[in-house]
Amino acid sequence: MENMSHLVSSKERYAQTYGMTPRQREQTIRARRQFSEDVHRQILELDNRNELDKNTVGKMKHQIICKHRYNHRRNPFVCVKCWTHLPICVCDLFDRDKIALPGGVRGVYIWTHHHEWGKSSNTGSMLPLALDKTQMLMKGLPDHDDKMQKEVLDNSISSAIPVVLWPGKGDDDKQTVSISELRNRKEELVLVPMEGTWNNCRRMVNKLPDNILRLDLGQEISDFFSDHDQEILLTRSNHSTWAPLPKPISLSPSLLAPLRRQGKGKEGSPKNVSTLEATVIALMGLGMEKEDGAWILGNAMEKVDRIRRFTGKIFARN
Numbered sequence: 001m002e003n004m005s006h007l008v009s010s011k012e013r014y015a016q017t018y019g020m021t022p023r024q025r026e027q028t029i030r031a032r033r034q035f036s037e038d039v040h041r042q043i044l045e046l047d048n049r050n051e052l053d054k055n056t057v058g059k060m061k062h063q064i065i066c067k068h069r070y071n072h073r074r075n076p077f078v079c080v081k082c083w084t085h086l087p088i089c090v091c092d093l094f095d096r097d098k099i100a101l102p103g104g105v106r107g108v109y110i111w112t113h114h115h116e117w118g119k120s121s122n123t124g125s126m127l128p129l130a131l132d133k134t135q136m137l138m139k140g141l142p143d144h145d146d147k148m149q150k151e152v153l154d155n156s157i158s159s160a161i162p163v164v165l166w167p168g169k170g171d172d173d174k175q176t177v178s179i180s181e182l183r184n185r186k187e188e189l190v191l192v193p194m195e196g197t198w199n200n201c202r203r204m205v206n207k208l209p210d211n212i213l214r215l216d217l218g219q220e221i222s223d224f225f226s227d228h229d230q231e232i233l234l235t236r237s238n239h240s241t242w243a244p245l246p247k248p249i250s251l252s253p254s255l256l257a258p259l260r261r262q263g264k265g266k267e268g269s270p271k272n273v274s275t276l277e278a279t280v281i282a283l284m285g286l287g288m289e290k291e292d293g294a295w296i297l298g299n300a301m302e303k304v305d306r307i308r309r310f311t312g313k314i315f316a317r318n
Helices: 011-017 022-047 054-072 123-132 142-153 181-182 198-206 218-228 229-235 274-285 290-311
Strands: 105-112 134-138 161-165 189-196 213-215
Touching: 011 022, 011 213, 011 218, 022 054, 054 134, 105 123, 105 142, 105 274, 123 134, 123 189, 123 274, 134 142, 142 189, 161 274, 181 274, 189 274, 218 274, 274 290
Parallel strands: 105 134, 105 189, 161 189, 161 213
Antiparallel strands: none
């Protein structure tokens, strides 16, 4: 696999990697730039709408940005499904039927910040490719907001209990539940993993209703990695056969740590992992087969490896 630094040294070679001519690639870039300029123009026009109050203007701006990100992603040269650079698309890894969710789990809705939508280093985008009844939803996109309300938040419509994969507010937080407590519940569950940076996700969670259950996976994450379950599972998965790349200088055990900091601080947190990893750990705790979890984690490792080699991020990030 040729890395990007080598490809960009030749316009023809770089465009060919994406199945384009240099002219086609330039036209795509110009079109994307025009879409972005249109968004900025719409936002500036809203600032001049004196008849609208500040909250209405803010909401309308957010919707414009979300629609732009949903339609055009962060980069016009990434796969629309897996969000990986087109030359290293990982959709080929998902060559089997989708995995059924464990009994008692009605669905998985990944509540996503608009800045995260289309980001190539994102792993949550692979969950709908691997799991049945799983969908990415962007906060702020009207259609997705409506679906979140109907399928998850409105208990007069949905009888399933929503559970956010996010730590609780402390030991006295009555809304915090454990995996074992969820296994003992008779009601169907809807899992809501959060997708975005730590701070963005924290703000998104705080805007959810106070009665939403929170699943704190800190102990499960520690047990999973400290017991070498990850190593055992990945050995049985279909991850890359390339020689291992240098590991990042990070406290986080996450497979995504070579590309992104997990948790607060320069070195991350030992209990912070990617959205994909947290979701897989939760689903295995609720009954999903370890072999299925291994397959998903292996595909995540392959994506990280492909990105590191393609972008040249082969050295440990510090």
